[in-house]
Amino acid sequence: MSKHSTLPGTGRKLALVVLGLAALITTMLCAFALPSLHSGPHHIPIGVSGTPQTTHALRENLDGDAWDVRVYETPDAVRSAVKDREIAGGLAVTDHGVAVYTATAGGPSATSALTELGDSVAAQHAMKASVHDLVAFTKDDPRGTGLTSALLPMIFGGIFTALILSGVFPGHHGLRTRLAGALLFSIVAGTAVAAVLQFATHSVDGDYWLTALGVILAMAAMSTTLLGLQAFLGTAGFALGGALMMLLGNPLSGLATGPHWLPTGWATLGQFLPPGASGSLLRANAFFAGAGAGLPALVLTAWVAIGVAFALLADRRGKRAAATHPRTPAV
Template sequence: MSTPASTPAEADTPPSGTDATGTTGAAKKLAAVVLGLTAVVTMMLCAFALPSVNGGPHHVPIGVTGPQPAAQGLGAKLDGDEWDVTVYADTEALTAAIKDREVVGGIALSGGKADIYTATAGAPTATAALTALGNGLAAQQRLQPAVHDLVPYPEDDPRGAGFAAAGLPLIFGGMFPAVLLTRLFPGHAGLRLRLAGAVVFSLLAGAAVAAFLQYGTGSLAGSYGVTALGLSLGMAALSLTFIGLEALAGMAGFGAAAGVMMLLGNPLSGMASGPYWLPDFWAHLGQYLPPGASGTLLRANSFFDGAGAALPGTVLTCWIVFGLALILIADRRAARTAG
């Protein structure tokens, strides 16, 4: 029994719903990608623009000294949301506090002069604001101003450009080895190799970056060995955290950590401005993330003979312990699954 021949229109028509379903799925995927990229760009803009827009002195610790009535009056006048003022007995106590990083600078009134003491390498933007403040006060009271920079940047890099530019390389120095080691040594079998590789890389990369910044560009001073160890500590804190999150939660964990470090850690690190140029909450948050702690530790080791290194060193050590704990949990979980 013969069947009727298909018409040309019937022969060219695909099964019902195939094109519609495929087109709908592709449209949904495209919409998700476009919306996701838009959200990422918006978050990046917020993360990098808001600190700049809201930047300014926020509870910057400074000192004043001089004749007691004048010093007390000046301290009461300045103390507020912008400046946290401490009155010191004499100029020697003030300069010692600056070198110990108890304050970022100060003003000494004596003999018709206003001496402005700063430490540019500790907080460059706050130093500029303090200098402007001191000059303005001197002009109001008809005093002769004089600026003394107790801790400047090195002569080869007087603006600290090399130091400020080290922020992103420090973050990438933690991300790239984690990605590469995960690709080369995947799975549970390669977890310990990834751990060993991250530790060795951190030591070598810290030494290389310190050598380049100190001897190549002249951007750092102080003990090379101590500076290199501090940089290695910062890179290890990042890379071990990335490896631990990837081992425990896959690429989703790695992506979340990368987003936090790039979108929050970098703009809140204070590498270029110092830690006192952001609103209080964001300034403190930045100092408890590895990029900000690494930058503060680098300042302390390179310019202040280790003064103020305890807190950032402790923060980075805690991040390393956190990363090691994640790696240990992932290792135990994989061992139980295999068993």
């Protein structure tokens, strides 16, 4: 055989790699560019209260692509719904003016849009609008910089954990150690990240342990998913997991703006990926005392189960291979 000849199937493998990378880059471009180009209010749930004529008019005029209008009997009911995360905000039209109820910590972009809407409604009724931020960011971090900055370290934490543990504890025999290390890392890093957010940057001021539990679950979802994919699919699995978290999940997380600011389909996809669910769980625990935490917690638990399942499948495959090809004892 000529030393310049190639192995059978090389061309097919090369074509698959090139097509796979091209698909990855295209998906990455779509994930970053398309949601930004079409960003804006998309079916943001808001509550309204007032006279039947007023609420009917608001619902007729506003209910559409931008707003999902729900009618409440009293302003107190609107306020309670905002605090319970049933709605993103609301308008209460009374004889004294238009009260705009917002939750900046739930989504700054939606708050800005709702404030503008309140001013417009007040102008139509020749009234004044008053804004009441029911769930605001902390005084030390009024823009929520710490909250939005937490996601990337969490994503990189999962990536680095899978990469480093695989280097220190390689092969089939190190798989269970890697899995245990990923879970231990999640506990240690999760409590540390929550402590920094609460006590160093003062970006959150809710129940510390509730926030920490959410971050621990988020870190576990990302690290075990990456580790499981890498164990089962090798380098391709690690690349797939990294792209899933960083190139797709990060821009679709909606952590900086709130998920309702992304196009509906993209927003839904983002909330079912670990970064989006992590951001939503962190927001719910840190500012809303756990209200709305159920779905993101369930999504992250499912990703932990997926990662562990891939790891166990890889472990089973490794045991089979070891039984079929036992090591020859050294002479």
